[in-house]
Amino acid sequence: MTVEEHNTPDRSAYAARRRAVLQEVHARRHELANGLVEEYRTAIAEYRELPESVLIRDVAEAAVHNIEYLVETFQNGFDVSEHDVEWIRRSAARRVHQHVSLPSLLRTYRLWGIHLWRTIVDAAGQDDVGKELAIEAAGAMMGYLDSISFSLTQAYVQESTSAAIDSQALRTDVLETLLTGEPVSERARRQTAVLTMTLRGPVVVVVLQIPDRDDPITGLQSAIRAVRNRLSPLSGTCLVGARDTEVVGICALDQRDDEQQIEEACHEIASSVRVWTVGLGRIAEGIAGVQRSYGEAREAADLGFSTRQPGRAILFADVLLDQILRASHHTDALLEETVRPLADYDRRKNAELLPTLRAYVNANFNLTKAAAELTVNPNTVVYRLRRIHALTRRDPSTTDGLLLLALGLRLFDSAPPV
Numbered sequence: 001m002t003v004e005e006h007n008t009p010d011r012s013a014y015a016a017r018r019r020a021v022l023q024e025v026h027a028r029r030h031e032l033a034n035g036l037v038e039e040y041r042t043a044i045a046e047y048r049e050l051p052e053s054v055l056i057r058d059v060a061e062a063a064v065h066n067i068e069y070l071v072e073t074f075q076n077g078f079d080v081s082e083h084d085v086e087w088i089r090r091s092a093a094r095r096v097h098q099h100v101s102l103p104s105l106l107r108t109y110r111l112w113g114i115h116l117w118r119t120i121v122d123a124a125g126q127d128d129v130g131k132e133l134a135i136e137a138a139g140a141m142m143g144y145l146d147s148i149s150f151s152l153t154q155a156y157v158q159e160s161t162s163a164a165i166d167s168q169a170l171r172t173d174v175l176e177t178l179l180t181g182e183p184v185s186e187r188a189r190r191q192t193a194v195l196t197m198t199l200r201g202p203v204v205v206v207v208l209q210i211p212d213r214d215d216p217i218t219g220l221q222s223a224i225r226a227v228r229n230r231l232s233p234l235s236g237t238c239l240v241g242a243r244d245t246e247v248v249g250i251c252a253l254d255q256r257d258d259e260q261q262i263e264e265a266c267h268e269i270a271s272s273v274r275v276w277t278v279g280l281g282r283i284a285e286g287i288a289g290v291q292r293s294y295g296e297a298r299e300a301a302d303l304g305f306s307t308r309q310p311g312r313a314i315l316f317a318d319v320l321l322d323q324i325l326r327a328s329h330h331t332d333a334l335l336e337e338t339v340r341p342l343a344d345y346d347r348r349k350n351a352e353l354l355p356t357l358r359a360y361v362n363a364n365f366n367l368t369k370a371a372a373e374l375t376v377n378p379n380t381v382v383y384r385l386r387r388i389h390a391l392t393r394r395d396p397s398t399t400d401g402l403l404l405l406a407l408g409l410r411l412f413d414s415a416p417p418v
Helices: 003-007 011-027 029-043 052-073 086-097 102-124 128-166 172-180 186-198 220-234 256-272 288-302 316-327 331-337 339-349 353-362 367-374 378-392 399-413
Strands: 202-209 237-243 246-252 277-280
Touching: 011 029, 011 052, 011 102, 011 128, 029 052, 029 102, 052 086, 052 102, 052 172, 086 128, 102 128, 172 186, 172 237, 172 246, 172 288, 202 220, 202 256, 202 288, 220 237, 220 246, 220 256, 246 288, 256 277, 277 288, 288 316, 316 331, 316 399, 331 339, 331 399, 339 353, 339 378, 339 399, 353 367, 353 378, 353 399, 367 378, 378 399
Parallel strands: none
Antiparallel strands: 202 246, 202 277, 237 246
16 A cells, blocks of 8 residues: 555545534534624624624524535535525625625625634544545635625625615614614714704604515615605605615604605505505604604514505504404414314315405405305305304304404414415
């Protein structure tokens, strides 16, 4: 056996060690991501200024996603191909709105690569197999980072160009301070102190949720412009900012009568792009009231899918009953006593009992209107209501029975879609 053959690790042992190392990295991905966030904060001033919620909800999650993608890429060998992954581009685009510079963003990926490589080296061991694995991992990691740097830079520059027209948007740290009440940076504290005088009267908050923040038609930039263009002329001050996949508009009203105009403008925004969900909170007082109105607007938007009003904004009052129902300790009992037996029966028999109950309630308990909506004979609705009575022991012809069935249906329909 030659010296070279003696020093060359067995390939099967090498492949097994690589798989074991990658499995360990994957198992520790959340721990590693949290360590990376701390390293970013220590090394990069712009990341120290990011709100804690952004670091946890966005930066750490992006690091976890990146580790998962790396493990999958290297699963069958340290081969590096061109990387143009959509979620990496989206992550880069978000950093524009968080006021992270491109050099700082690229530095986080370098730190990420060094951190991950050291983890691989520690897990690989110091024998010949481990040493070869560490050397090949270093080369692959450099190739991986070089490959994705182009995608990062391209996405960042593209988003920066389109964001230039929205330079009036609230900084992330200022918006976070307004919505949480906790100053997340010294700059945000000073800016919020100035806004205290601007937001000292009645205020109302609008939340626009978007399905894809990077889509040119329905994404973040389009949503920011829509909120600003529709609401700014109707309020003394209109502050607009982006928070994850939602746009937040904070309107200072000259008088409470302006609420009706704001509401109509929100309906117009919702109808302009049907995939947007728009929630409107109640009027509150001053900067302290921003948090309450924002919470209400977000709850309204979150529950908007259950209102069955496409193309319209959802007011907090629209989902107040949903909130009361969901806050009850008896939600499970209510569902068991009303709609679950109907849903189970429909699955087995395709009997259309739940749609019938829904149509009956939507028609304000008018048999003829419910039958027209279902395109069946009114006698069919009567028969199905009797079947509902038999299955639930709640009689739709009595006030108490109908009320319980309607509440159960409302709770069932306001549950998050699976």
